[in-house]
Amino acid sequence: MIELPKTPSFSLPGKKALVAGASSGIGFACASALAEAGAHVVLGARRVEKLEQIVAAMSEQGWSAEALQLDIADVEATAATVSANGPFDILVNSAGLARHSSAVETSPEDFDAVMEVNLRGAYFLAQAVAKELISNERPGSLITISSQMGHVGGVDRAVYCASKFAVEGFTKAMALEWGSSQIRVNTVCPTFIRTPFTEATFDNPERVKWVEEKIKLGRTGTVEDIMGAVLYLASDASSLVTGTAMMVDGGWTAD
Structure with missing residues (x-):
């Protein structure tokens, strides 16, 4: 009698997840x-009113969710919030900021604003969630929504690229440090996804043409393209995956 292997579960009952930047788009x-x-999801963002509308819609589906005001740029407040509401088995950090300009025109103000959220905020949010997991001796999965621009350059995106390259770096280092605690740390790296965040890019026909030529599958992305990747990394199906970047870029970085 041949014993067939069983596919690991993608289900998340009994898990508590924090999603930062959950008020729109990818988050x-x-x-x-x-x-x-099946996870109990805590939706975090600055706009609590929008979160409460989303939670109400989820409740109508029979899903378990709650809203939480969260501004990851405020590192101290974020750490206190995570401590008071955790531990979280799953973190998805989708909070992000972009201020595009040519490198010679980058202002210190724009540089600092992007780094405050994309790098500093992301770093210390991951730290806060990991601290709670470690102190409670619980495994976990920490996922940051990074970008293909954490692996390649982009015109008018020097600051954004710098922030995402840095995210990829600390992800690998954290994965090494926290592996013994069974805390996995990974990134998801989308190509251009149609969201309110990217409207300015998609309003430029020349830029859209350039984007579609770079994506080998010939189309830009939707938020649904990211959902499966995040669910995989959050679940037991990826139990041996850590310190890596999942590219959801239609082949952009394959060159």
Whole structure:
């Protein structure tokens, strides 16, 4: 009698997840994916009113969710919030900021604003969630929504690229440090995804043409393209995956 292997579960019942930047776009989609899979999802963002509307919609589906005001740029407040509401088995950090300009025109103010959220905020949010997991001796999965621009350059995106390259670096280092605690740390790296965050890019026909030529599958992305990747990394299906970047870029970085 041949014993067939069993596919690891993608289900998340009994798990508690924090999704930062959950009020729209990729974060909203990720929160929905985790909640549909059975996790209790805490949706964090600065706009609590929007979060409460999302939570109400999720509740109508029979999903478990709650809203939490969260501004990851405020490192001290974020650490206190995580401590008071954790531990979280899953973190998805989709909070991000972009201020695009040519490198010679980058202002210190724009540089600092992007780094405050994309790098500093992301770093200390991951730290806060990991601290709670370690002190409670619980395993976990920490996922940062990075970008293909954490692996390649982009015109008018020097600051954004710098912030995302840095995210990829600390992800690998944290994965090494926290592996013995069974805390996995990974990134998801999307190509251009149609969200309110990227409207300015998609309003420029020349830029859209350039983007579509770079994506080998010939189309830009939707938030649904990210949901499966995040669910995989959050679940036991990826139990041996850490310190890596999952590219959801249609082949952009394959060159």
